[in-house]
Amino acid sequence: MDHKVLYSSAGIATQILVQDRKKMMILLDVGDGIIRDLLKEEISFPLSIPLHIFLTHGHYDHCGGLFSLLGFLRMVGQSSPVEIYYPKGSKEIEGLINLFISSYQDTTPFKLKSCDLQHKDKINISNDIRVVAYQMKHMGSTLSHGILSEIPALGFAIFKNEEKWLVFTGDTGMNDNLPNFLRNATHAYIEATNLADHYSPYHLSIKKAQELGKLAKDFTLVHTRR
Numbered sequence: 001m002d003h004k005v006l007y008s009s010a011g012i013a014t015q016i017l018v019q020d021r022k023k024m025m026i027l028l029d030v031g032d033g034i035i036r037d038l039l040k041e042e043i044s045f046p047l048s049i050p051l052h053i054f055l056t057h058g059h060y061d062h063c064g065g066l067f068s069l070l071g072f073l074r075m076v077g078q079s080s081p082v083e084i085y086y087p088k089g090s091k092e093i094e095g096l097i098n099l100f101i102s103s104y105q106d107t108t109p110f111k112l113k114s115c116d117l118q119h120k121d122k123i124n125i126s127n128d129i130r131v132v133a134y135q136m137k138h139m140g141s142t143l144s145h146g147i148l149s150e151i152p153a154l155g156f157a158i159f160k161n162e163e164k165w166l167v168f169t170g171d172t173g174m175n176d177n178l179p180n181f182l183r184n185a186t187h188a189y190i191e192a193t194n195l196a197d198h199y200s201p202y203h204l205s206i207k208k209a210q211e212l213g214k215l216a217k218d219f220t221l222v223h224t225r226r
């Protein structure tokens with residue numbers, strides 16, 4: 001089983017690929033360009049293994065490629081199941097899933113399952129792989145409206161047997177769950193949107209992310225600014 005950042009840039013897209021080529025594929029977020037990024041990996045479609053998509057929150061740079069990806073899988077005749085997990089109450093993600101189902105239900109060749117998650121929910125992917133959701137702290141901001149209200153946001157920890165093998169924060173500001181979430185992870189992907197040590201309540205700075213990364217055995221900063 002291996003993992004790789006396919007692409008990650010704040011406000012553009014983030015997608016992380018986790019796969020065991022014979023057993024299953026996990027995508028952590030699917031921003032714009034997800035199909036192009038997967039094809040670059042020379043993955044052949046349709047997949048013969050189940051696909052599990054875990055979405056950290058509803059911002060376009062994390063779920064904007066979902067509709068395209070489902071459409072692509074429908075077109076190529078994917079028959080193995082596709083499962084989507086997302087934070088409970090994420091309107092954007094529910095809207096995208098519902099739009100796909102209502103548009104293509106009769107001609108979708110794969111079984112599509114979706115499931116909303118809350119803090120500490122566990123999903124068993126196989127006998128030895130499970131994913132645990134952790135509540136994060138995130139809110140939107142736009143140039144015209146400034147900082148907006150908090151939105152449902154999760155980080156995901158992938159356990160291999162009892163090993164906390166990989167964690168991904170998604171977008172988040174500092175919160176009480178982060179240290180425990182990151183501690184002793186074999187590898188951590190940590191968001192580092194803010195430059196240097198600039199503080200904001202809904203993103204981490206590079207300095208803070210590096211400091212938190214020391215809790216894990218190894219880490220990579222993602223979601224940096226272009």
Ligand SMILES: [Zn+2]
Nearest residue numbers: 011059061171
């Ligand atoms: Zn983002």
Ligand SMILES: [Zn+2]
Nearest residue numbers: 057059138171
């Ligand atoms: Zn975001």
